[in-house]
Amino acid sequence: MEYGGLLNEALLRAQPYTARGKTATYIGELSKKDPSHLGIALCGPEGRMCSAGYSSEKFTMQSISKVVTLIAALEQNGAESVFSRVGMEPTGDAFNSMVRLDLLSGSRPFNPMINAGAIAVADCIRGNNVAERVALCLDFARKLTRNPSLSIDQAVLASEKATGYKNRAIVNLLESNGVVSGSPEEILELYFSMCSISADCRDLACLAAVLAGGGTDPFTGERLVRFDIVRLVRSLMVTCGMYDYSGEFASTVGIPSKSGVGGGIISAAIGKCGIAVYGPALDSHGNSVGGLKMLEYLSDEMDLNMF
Numbered sequence: 001m002e003y004g005g006l007l008n009e010a011l012l013r014a015q016p017y018t019a020r021g022k023t024a025t026y027i028g029e030l031s032k033k034d035p036s037h038l039g040i041a042l043c044g045p046e047g048r049m050c051s052a053g054y055s056s057e058k059f060t061m062q063s064i065s066k067v068v069t070l071i072a073a074l075e076q077n078g079a080e081s082v083f084s085r086v087g088m089e090p091t092g093d094a095f096n097s098m099v100r101l102d103l104l105s106g107s108r109p110f111n112p113m114i115n116a117g118a119i120a121v122a123d124c125i126r127g128n129n130v131a132e133r134v135a136l137c138l139d140f141a142r143k144l145t146r147n148p149s150l151s152i153d154q155a156v157l158a159s160e161k162a163t164g165y166k167n168r169a170i171v172n173l174l175e176s177n178g179v180v181s182g183s184p185e186e187i188l189e190l191y192f193s194m195c196s197i198s199a200d201c202r203d204l205a206c207l208a209a210v211l212a213g214g215g216t217d218p219f220t221g222e223r224l225v226r227f228d229i230v231r232l233v234r235s236l237m238v239t240c241g242m243y244d245y246s247g248e249f250a251s252t253v254g255i256p257s258k259s260g261v262g263g264g265i266i267s268a269a270i271g272k273c274g275i276a277v278y279g280p281a282l283d284s285h286g287n288s289v290g291g292l293k294m295l296e297y298l299s300d301e302m303d304l305n306m307f
């Protein structure tokens with residue numbers, strides 16, 4: 001079957017599952033999305049882009065942005081410096097859990113894909129002021145999605161700031177543990193801004209394709225990210241990218257992926273293609289219910305499971 005037929009079939013099969021999930025409500029703006037919507041885009045070799053469903057509906061990247069900030073931090077500071085602040089181990093806990101930070105006073109967050117880890121990574125980004133640091137990371141996202149008009153959804157950003165109690169607690173805990181040293185409010189400004197970047201499936205399929213291709217632009221072949229950084233990031237996506245469902249996802253789908261509570265998931269099928277799925281109805285782990293079903297189907301049909 002051609003890409004187009006496969007994507008439509010994936011969408012059709014996943015549609016009934018959307019009724020089993022709910023939009024995120026702890027960030028008020030996210031609850032306004034229609035939980036029945038599904039979108040998908042695939043970016044193949046030579047930038048062959050194909051999409052189906054609500055693939056041009058905008059949604060916020062949320063935790064998918066953790067991948068972009070991590071790449072920017074690694075490019076700027078190198079792995080040794082970044083991983084002196086954050087580990088590489090999966091937690092098996094929810095994305096916003098603080099349990100282990102509390103228990104292990106003074107220790108680094110487990111990995112950069114959970115909130116605590118991403119907040120520590122945000123503190124690694126250098127720049128003269130917070131506006132400059134946000135601009136640098138947003139530019140990075142624009143480059144990796146090949147979309148120069150990618151922007152921050154100000155309504156979601158305001159909503160995140162209004163109810164980000166747990167993230168505030170996390171940054172303060174990290175500050176008191178000596179893991180971060182910048183101003184907590186500025187670190188959160190960068191973290192929330194990245195979560196609030198508005199994108200669609202086609203933008204994110206391009207980002208996924210850059211990762212799938214080892215760091216090169218799928219359309220031009222230009223190197224955008226160093227290969228050693230891409231390899232590191234892909235491995236963290238496998239072990240930690242799908243919240244406390246990462247192990248099961250590796251077993252059933254087997255593609256380095258990163259999920260966000262906005263309903264998006266990016267999947268980088270190494271050497272093959274980049275996929276982005278969207279469906280704002282989430283399961284209890286925070287993963288898009290319909291998105292998971294589409295990826296399960298495509299992984300099987302297109303033989304994308306890396307294991």
Ligand code: GLU
Nearest residue numbers: 062063095195260261262
């Ligand atoms: N902005 C969200 C938060 O910090 C991101 C969570 C997610 O997508 O996992 O709670």
